[in-house]
Amino acid sequence: MVKFLESLLAVAIIGGAVVSGNTIKAECGKDVGKCPENKPCCSQYSQCGIGAYCLGGCDSKFSFKLESCVPAPVCQNKATTFESGIDSVVSIYEYLGDASKADWVAEGKPVAWDGKLLLTMPPDSVGTVLSSTHYVWYGRVSATMKTSRGAGVVSAFILFSGVKDEIDFEWVGVNLHNVQSNYYFQGIPVYTNGGNHTVDGGSTYDEYHTYDIDWTPDSITWHVDGKVIRTKYKKDTWNEETKNYDFPQTPSRVQLSLWPGGLPTNAEGTIEWAGGVIDWNHPDVKEAGYYYATVKELKIECYDPPADAKKKGSKSYIYGDESGLESSVIISDKPYILKSFLGSGTDLDKEPPKSTTTSNGGSQPTDVVETIPGNNGGGTSTHDIIETGGNTDNSTSGNTDTGSGDTTTTQKVGFTQDSTGDAFKVKGSMMAVAVAIAGLVIV
Ligand SMILES: *[C@@H]1O[C@H](CO)[C@@H](O)[C@H](O)[C@H]1NC(C)=O
Numbered sequence: 001m002v003k004f005l006e007s008l009l010a011v012a013i014i015g016g017a018v019v020s021g022n023t024i025k026a027e028c029g030k031d032v033g034k035c036p037e038n039k040p041c042c043s044q045y046s047q048c049g050i051g052a053y054c055l056g057g058c059d060s061k062f063s064f065k066l067e068s069c070v071p072a073p074v075c076q077n078k079a080t081t082f083e084s085g086i087d088s089v090v091s092i093y094e095y096l097g098d099a100s101k102a103d104w105v106a107e108g109k110p111v112a113w114d115g116k117l118l119l120t121m122p123p124d125s126v127g128t129v130l131s132s133t134h135y136v137w138y139g140r141v142s143a144t145m146k147t148s149r150g151a152g153v154v155s156a157f158i159l160f161s162g163v164k165d166e167i168d169f170e171w172v173g174v175n176l177h178n179v180q181s182n183y184y185f186q187g188i189p190v191y192t193n194g195g196n197h198t199v200d201g202g203s204t205y206d207e208y209h210t211y212d213i214d215w216t217p218d219s220i221t222w223h224v225d226g227k228v229i230r231t232k233y234k235k236d237t238w239n240e241e242t243k244n245y246d247f248p249q250t251p252s253r254v255q256l257s258l259w260p261g262g263l264p265t266n267a268e269g270t271i272e273w274a275g276g277v278i279d280w281n282h283p284d285v286k287e288a289g290y291y292y293a294t295v296k297e298l299k300i301e302c303y304d305p306p307a308d309a310k311k312k313g314s315k316s317y318i319y320g321d322e323s324g325l326e327s328s329v330i331i332s333d334k335p336y337i338l339k340s341f342l343g344s345g346t347d348l349d350k351e352p353p354k355s356t357t358t359s360n361g362g363s364q365p366t367d368v369v370e371t372i373p374g375n376n377g378g379g380t381s382t383h384d385i386i387e388t389g390g391n392t393d394n395s396t397s398g399n400t401d402t403g404s405g406d407t408t409t410t411q412k413v414g415f416t417q418d419s420t421g422d423a424f425k426v427k428g429s430m431m432a433v434a435v436a437i438a439g440l441v442i443v
């Protein structure tokens with residue numbers, strides 16, 4: 001197994017963080033451009049690497065080539081319970097893309113407890129993310145779960161695509177009778193798409209509720225305990241300027257996460273949105289050793305792809321062009337399992353590295369290229385809309401690597417309070433996660 005520290009990422013993040021407190025450096029994405037050939041894959045967190053960077057969450061649009069990302073396993077109907085443990089979950093450090101061997105990939109620390117899976121967030125960590133190994137290109141996904149609680153603690157259940165289309169359920173730990181809904185098109189931040197909904201019955205922490213996202217080519221419907229709480233139609237998302245529908249429309253992974261929106265190092269808006277600064281001495285942490293969300297059952301029901309979908313096979317989704325629109329998706333027979341963490345979509349069979357043992361006994365990677373994105377967990381990217389441009393201030397990059405074309409980016413988060421229509425802007429949630437990751441790496 002290859003584990004290289006994300007030292008470059010850490011340097012970049014800290015460089016930005018020290019100066020402005022709410023910027024990190026995206027290595028790939030809109031306005032930043034594509035990843036270079038030696039680290040061709042653009043991760044969910046907008047960083048470049050190989051190996052696991054080219055698997056789940058890989059952004060074809062901003063990778064070196066469209067084909068750099070490993071093809072995405074097609075949707076598979078699935079019901080996961082954890083009554084006999086969490087063997088259906090594999091660590092991101094061990095997963096090379098064989099979706100037949102695992103239903104979920106974990107970053108962070110999932111724990112088996114009493115026939116359930118706990119998403120945990122120990123003190124000073126960035127929590128846990130669980131991602132489906134198969135993608136969904138329309139379907140109904142469902143989670144029966146209890147959220148975490150406490151100021152600054154965010155639980156999430158989302159759909160997230162390679163090109164950053166996204167559909168969300170989110171809970172902040174100070175509103176245990178509410179759930180927020182949201183969606184994004186290609187990661188473009190729009191502050192008016194969020195919803196805030198009451199959850200009837202017991203609190204989201206005390207009681208299991210079932211949350212469903214029903215996603216078709218024409219609409220998204222959010223359900224709580226079988227009751228529709230919101231519907232968004234594609235026809236209402238027409239963008240006259242771009243002549244596109246700003247509607248999630250590309251194959252997506254199902255993701256669940258627990259992450260610290262209330263880290264003191266986060267942007268003020270993020271902390272405020274998350275309900276305040278996180279308290280690592282919270283009773284839940286004292287009792288269990290971590291904050292936790294409790295997952296009882298997960299379901300994926302696949303719908304048919306769009307009637308006019310391009311079919312050249314039945315095994316994997318790939319992109320045929322860079323538009324990132326529904327029409328660019330092709331169903332292919334291309335394989336999707338890597339031989340090692342040095343592989344990518346254009347070289348699935350790349351052999352594992354020969355370990356070079358130095359005279360002092362240490363193992364010294366000669367070629368430091370990141371192979372595992374997000375490192376030790378991290379929030380979902382969700383709300384983590386990365387906005388580049390407009391804020392490209394060269395002077396804030398305190399990092400030492402010189403890569404030309406590097407751009408400092410601002411992370412933004414947003415939703416609207418349905419009842420008032422007031423846009424309540426929140427900034428920097430991705431930064432929260434990124435700073436936390438950097439902290440863990442440096443320590
Ligand atoms: C940043 O640096 C690039 C390359 O040196 C330069 O072209 C650009 O104008 C600079 N941008 C700002 C905002 O200073």
Ligand SMILES: *[C@@H]1O[C@H](CO)[C@@H](O)[C@H](O)[C@H]1NC(C)=O
Pocket residue numbers: 175178196197416417
């Ligand atoms: C959602 O609504 C609840 C109850 O009205 C409120 O306390 C909470 O602040 C709202 N959350 C957001 C993000 O608007």
